[in-house]
Amino acid sequence: MDLQTCTETIRAKVGDNSGLNATLKFDCGSDGVVFVDAVSAPNTVSNENTDAACTITISLKDLSALLNGELNPMNGFMMGKLKVAGDMGIAMRLQTVV
Template identity: 40%
Template structure:
């Protein structure tokens, strides 16, 4: 999957969800995906903005996470996923990712 394909998939999933009151940025070596959870439904873009929570991963690991091949908790515990900011926000994201 490319960054654009993942962004499109996340936009599709987010369009069916309610706001969650925070912003999140997924920062990869191939670009960023920004989720504005203050909007209803949440808005997904590739804008590189400040966020309440930033999740940093290599793109290949991020693609595996989105594709369901990598569990978020496993990625975090093994150091493949790093969280900066409000970790509670990261916990709310499962439904938007898949």
């Protein structure tokens, strides 16, 4: 899955009102970022590299696996496939969306 497909998948999962009430960024390094603004109404998802309350650093391959249900978020964190910076509570709430 490429970055644009990941962005569209996250946009569909987040919808207009995800209930996250926070900003979140998936940082895929040189492959780009997916920024989720779940504070705005309706929620928006873009590829802007903007500061977020929580940043999840993850490879594009692992983000694809996460979105496809092939990678459990908690297992990915424990295995070091994703790293969380900022508000860990936001990352925990994300499990209900992704």
